[in-house]
Amino acid sequence: MSRIVLGVSGGVAAYKAALLLRAFTEAGHDVRVVPTPGALHFVGAATFEALSGNPVTTDVWSDVPEVAHVRIGQxxxxxxVAPATADLLARAAAGRADDLLTATLLTAHCPVVFVPAMHTEMWLHPxxxxxxxxxxRRGxxxxxxxxxxxxxxxxxxxxxPEPVDVAALAAVVLAGGASALAPDLAGRRVVISAGGTREPLDPVRYLGNRSSGMQGWALARVAAARGAEVVLVAANVDLAAxxxxxxxxxxxxxxxxxxxxxxxxxxDVVVMSAAVADFRPASxxxxxxxxxxxxEPDSVPLVRNADVLAELVTKRRPGQLVVGFAAETGDADADVLTHARAKLARKGCDLLVVNDVSAGQVFGKADNTVVVLAADGPAAEIGPGPKDLIAAGIWTTIAARTAPA
Known part of the structure; x- marks a missing residue:
């Protein structure tokens, strides 16, 4: 069980903090909510106390024997901190300690995540x-x-951002440390495919696959958190963007x-994590x-679809990194990694992320384990762990191979 401090500052988005608090407690964490006085104009202390099971106060004069303004952060x-208003960001940057939340920020030795929420002009202000x-810059x-x-x-x-996204990213930081969400993709444009394609047979039926799109979604969420401009090409995925x-x-x-x-x-980076059908009905x-x-047909003739990954490799511009995915199983001829290395050589991409999907693993599951193969030889295993943590490991590998923005 991890100890999480949920700071809440005074913006209308404070109502979402209750949903984030619920997500943290349902994941088994011990959560202490530390609101600013302004936050309690939007959500009452009783709500935070009922959901967290811990006392809620805003000032340094309560629970003086506990020395709460020091102990909570330590x-x-x-x-x-969600939401983090423009005022809260300014006070934190200045090192102020004029309420319990800013004092807690000054005594915390753990990773600190600010989740801004404010009007556009306030966010864009210099x-x-x-x-x-x-x-x-301070970490x-x-x-x-x-x-x-x-x-x-x-x-x-x-x-x-929606609480489900914030909770997923917080879990990444708890498991991987602050470096898991380092802003090393700032200024880079990444395109990710996710999900599974469907090839229609008639107005009702189609040929498809079992890809849920969850790993591609995690890749997109983590890339955006690390500063990238992200485009997600989504094939039949039933998840909120x-x-x-x-x-x-x-x-x-x-x-x-x-x-x-x-x-x-x-x-700058193209990631083909979608499961693309190799064949489609001829008609x-x-x-x-x-x-x-x-x-009623006796059989369904199929024709081969284009190899999208191989085409992207052929048409990539100078400096562009192309990453493929391989959902593999071993067989009588070779094991998973042998098949994957052959695919990497055949496709010509820079990196290939390999999933062992034997015995119903990976598809639709919350956790994953992958091996990242590089065209120049190295291989790295990432996981097991939640798919957002796997995504963070994949992006760390990618970022090390791309030129600074």
């Missing part, structure tokens, strides 16, 4: 950007805000192929094919 394994740069993690509906009719960057990511929905292998070629032209019936009817 004993924490992780501090997450003062806020300077404060963010200062906090990052804190400052996530980029989501883009979307703000208070009133306005939209833009400044929205608090990660924050800070532009999603391009596709259905078939040909639609994915067209989207990947269009989006990857100016990308698609205009009406449902019914059993015991004249239209």
């Amino acid at each position: 004993e924490a394994d992780l501090v997450v 003062a806020t950007q300077d404060n963010v740069a200062t906090l990052r 804190s993690i400052v996530l980029p805000p989501a883009v979307g509906r703000l208070t009133g009719p306005d939209s833009g960057p400044g929205r608090l 990660p924050f800070g990511v532009r999603v391009v929905p596709v259905g078939t292998a040909e639609e994915l192929r067209e989207a990947m070629h269009a989006e990857s032209r100016d990308a 698609v019936a205009g009406a449902k094919m019914k059993k015991d009817s004249a239209g």
